[in-house]
Amino acid sequence: MTRPTEPAARPIVRVVRIGQHVIAVALAVTGAARAITQGTPVGVAAFTGVVLLAWYIAGVRLVGRRPPASVWLLVFGVLWVAAVVVSAEFMWLAFLLWLLAGYLLSSWRAVGFSVAVFAVVVGAPLLHYGTTSYASILGPLIGGVFAFGISRGYLELLRDAEEREQLVSSLTRTQREMAELQDELASAQRHSGAIAERTRLSRDIHDTVAQALSSIRLLAHAAADRTEDPAAQRTLHQVETLAQDGIGDVRRIVTALAPTELDDALATALTRMLDRLREQTGIATEVHVDESLPVLPTGVEVALLRTAQSALANVRLHSGAERVVVSLIDADDAVRLDIIDDGRGFDATAWDAAPASPDSSYGLRFMRARLRELGGGLEVESQPGEGTALSAHLPIHSTSEEH
Numbered sequence: 001m002t003r004p005t006e007p008a009a010r011p012i013v014r015v016v017r018i019g020q021h022v023i024a025v026a027l028a029v030t031g032a033a034r035a036i037t038q039g040t041p042v043g044v045a046a047f048t049g050v051v052l053l054a055w056y057i058a059g060v061r062l063v064g065r066r067p068p069a070s071v072w073l074l075v076f077g078v079l080w081v082a083a084v085v086v087s088a089e090f091m092w093l094a095f096l097l098w099l100l101a102g103y104l105l106s107s108w109r110a111v112g113f114s115v116a117v118f119a120v121v122v123g124a125p126l127l128h129y130g131t132t133s134y135a136s137i138l139g140p141l142i143g144g145v146f147a148f149g150i151s152r153g154y155l156e157l158l159r160d161a162e163e164r165e166q167l168v169s170s171l172t173r174t175q176r177e178m179a180e181l182q183d184e185l186a187s188a189q190r191h192s193g194a195i196a197e198r199t200r201l202s203r204d205i206h207d208t209v210a211q212a213l214s215s216i217r218l219l220a221h222a223a224a225d226r227t228e229d230p231a232a233q234r235t236l237h238q239v240e241t242l243a244q245d246g247i248g249d250v251r252r253i254v255t256a257l258a259p260t261e262l263d264d265a266l267a268t269a270l271t272r273m274l275d276r277l278r279e280q281t282g283i284a285t286e287v288h289v290d291e292s293l294p295v296l297p298t299g300v301e302v303a304l305l306r307t308a309q310s311a312l313a314n315v316r317l318h319s320g321a322e323r324v325v326v327s328l329i330d331a332d333d334a335v336r337l338d339i340i341d342d343g344r345g346f347d348a349t350a351w352d353a354a355p356a357s358p359d360s361s362y363g364l365r366f367m368r369a370r371l372r373e374l375g376g377g378l379e380v381e382s383q384p385g386e387g388t389a390l391s392a393h394l395p396i397h398s399t400s401e402e403h
Contacts, residue, residue, distance in 0.1 A: 028053045035087035048083045069104040088124040202257035210250045217243035266301045284323040290330040307392045311339045319343025337392040348382040
């Protein structure tokens with residue numbers, strides 16, 4: 001028989017199934033032949049054997065689809081009882097019924113069906129010959145127990161094969177997910193490194209070349225005001241103009257190197273991110289920005305922006321939240337970014353204490369590492385079913401001086 005949950009046939013499983021089909025054909029043919037030798041009309045015996053085989057073949061095709069296996073086996077049992085009434089020689093098909101019962105039915109139903117079959121086997125000689133013997137009772141009893149045990153072992157074999165197949169599938173899926181995670185981490189690291197390098201270059205150019213050109217412009221302007229020589233004034237004005245043009249070029253380069261998300265203020269970028277989150281997921285969003293918040297250094301804005309992006313990605317993918325609130329808070333010499341959602345949450349205490357592993361959240365660890373590099377930190381509060389509160393903080397002045 002073929003069950004709907006049966007895995008792809010392994011060699012040993014295929015051998016057992018083929019053996020079952022051979023037993024069915026052999027017992028049906030043997031029963032019909034012995035019935036003919038015992039005086040049953042040839043046509044009746046042959047027709048009975050054909051009917052039994054036809055119903056068995058129909059079961060091979062249909063069991064696990066429609067009708068249900070138990071209904072099919074019950075009808076098979078009724079046909080077999082009718083065959084035994086025609087001739088006691090068909091009772092040997094009881095071994096096939098015991099095999100099928102142990103495989104297709106639940107434990108107690110299988111036992112009950114097998115006992116009923118055994119009762120028919122014991123009663124068949126009495127019906128036809130008016131007598132029976134210990135051999136007619138013990139032989140079928142031992143054979144029935146043996147057949148039932150084989151069928152239950154076959155079922156366990158199929159279950160083990162299915163579990164192994166599921167395990168292999170799970171391992172394959174896990175390996176694929178790990179490969180995708182490694183690619184994602186490598187991409188994130190490359191992207192983070194590129195952003196950090198672009199930010200460093202823009203800051204260095206601003207702090208060196210731009211400042212030098214500004215000094216040259218101021219010195220040329222001051223010198224031009226102090227001299228009466230027209231030629232010198234003209235030259236100094238040219239120097240001032242060239243320095244001013246250089247400053248403009250440097251500013252364009254610095255702007256091009258800075259993260260594109262920060263073309264506007266950080267608050268504007270956060271608002272735009274939340275608007276996209278609301279449009280794409282339907283999650284209600286709010287953003288609050290302290291009016292007293294000073295102008296932030298580029299490095300601080302970049303770090304907070306990346307933290308918000310990663311946190312909102314977690315909200316989108318894992319939280320199942322219906323509402324998220326983002327706050328940008330002035331904390332004297334520091335700035336704090338709070339992100340709170342009402343999602344399913346997680347055990348933040350266990351996460352914080354656990355070492356990094358393939359199952360841990362690399363996003364949160366990357367956020368914390370980025371903020372610590374800039375002298376800040378990350379705090380996460382969450383419990384299963386109670387949402388998540390994430391708070392990132394960075395110093396404002398010391399950061400720009402030290403980095």
